[in-house]
Amino acid sequence: xxxxxxxxxFESSRVTNITQADVQSIRxxxxxxxxxxxxxIQANEVELQQSASANVKANQIHARxxxxxxxxxxxxxxxGGATAFVRAEKASLSGYTGAVVAGxxxxxxxxxxxxxxxxxxxxxxxxxxxxxRNFYGNVTTLLNTRDxxxxxxxxxxxxxxxxxxxxxxxxxx
Numbered sequence: 785x786x787x788x789x790x791x792x793x794f795e796s797s798r799v800t801n802i803t804q805a806d807v808q809s810i811r812x813x814x815x816x817x818x819x820x821x822x823x824x825i826q827a828n829e830v831e832l833q834q835s836a837s838a839n840v841k842a843n844q845i846h847a848r849x850x851x852x853x854x855x856x857x858x859x860x861x862x863x864g865g866a867t868a869f870v871r872a873e874k875a876s877l878s879g880y881t882g883a884v885v886a887g888x889x890x891x892x893x894x895x896x897x898x899x900x901x902x903x904x905x906x907x908x909x910x911x912x913x914x915x916x917r918n919f920y921g922n923v924t925t926l927l928n929t930r931d932x933x934x935x936x937x938x939x940x941x942x943x944x945x946x947x948x949x950x951x952x953x954x955x956x957x
Contacts (some may be wrong), residue, residue: 788804792815798812798813798814799812799814799815799816799957800812800814800815800816800827801816801817802815802816802817802818802820802822803817803818803819804818804820804821805820806820806821806822806839807820807821807822807823808822808824809822809823809824809877810822810824810825810826810827811826811827812827813827813828813829814827814828814830814831815827815829815830815842815900816831817830817831817832817833817835817837818833818834818835819833819834819835820835820836821835821836821847822835822836822837822838823838823839824838824839824840824841825835825837825838825840825841826841826842827841827842828833828842828843829842829843829844829845829846830842830844830845830846830847831846831847832845832846832847832850832852833847833848833849833850834846834848834849834850835847835851836850836851836852837850837851837852837853838852838853838854839853839854840852840854840855840856840857841856841857842857842858842868843857843858843859844857844859845857845859845860845861845862845879846861846956847860847861847862847863847865847867848862848863848864848865849863849864849865850862850863851866851867852864852865852866852867852868852870853868853951854868854869854871855867855869855870855871855872856871856872857870857871857872857873858872858873858874858926859872859873859874859875860872860874860875860876860877860886861876861877862875862876862877862878862879862881863878863879864878864879865879865880866879866880866881866906867879867880867881867882868881868882868883868903869882869883870883870884870885870886870914871885871886872884872885872886872887872890872892873886873887873888874886874887874888875888875889875890876889876890876892877889877890877891877892877894877896878892878893878894879894879895880894880895880898881894881895881897881899882896882897882898882901883896883897883899883900884896884898884900884901885896885900885901886900886901887901887902887903888901888902888904888905889901889904889905889916890904890905890906890908891904891905891906891907891909891911892905892907892908892909893907893908893909894909894910894913895909895910895911896909896910896912897911897912897913898911898912898913898915898946899911899913899914899915899916900914900915900916901915901916901917902916902917902918903915903917903918903920904918904919904920904921905920905921906919906920906921906922906923907921907922908922909923909924910923910924910925910926911923911924911925911926912925912926912927913927913943914924945952
């Protein structure tokens with residue numbers, strides 16, 4: 785176990801346990817972090833509890849009350865945390881998520897900005913944009929088809945008027 789210190793890089797071939805430490809880079813088969821943060825993690829399996837990471841690449845990720853910026857994994861399970869971008873074959877998320885691109889995505893008891901997947905399961909959650917081949921569950925979308933059409937028309941009209949106004953004001957003689 786690593787004590788509270790500032791570490792630049794930590795590399796291990798088997799298991800790495802980190803508690804209350806700041807680490808720049810970790811490479812191991814299994815990474816367990818508790819109340820710690822790492823800039824990059826590359827591992828077969830990652831377990832985070834009340835931790836943070838900027839870039840995580842792993843086959844399996846289990847995160848509880850943790851923050852992750854960019855996640856690239858085979859399977860992600862994140863409970864009660866914040867995630868900016870997730871790309872995975874299978875993702876199960878609760879909490880706040882910016883964007884999810886997955887083969888199979890499950891969002892429950894949370895908020896997601898963008899969700900795209902082959903099979904999407906949503907339970908008591910809100911999304912801004914939802915793209916799915918097969919959708920299951922109950923979702924509240926903040927942007928439906930009618931709202932998207934109105935926003936597109938108004939923004940197109942506004943952009944066109946600004947271009948015309950700019951040409952009239954800055955016309956060369």
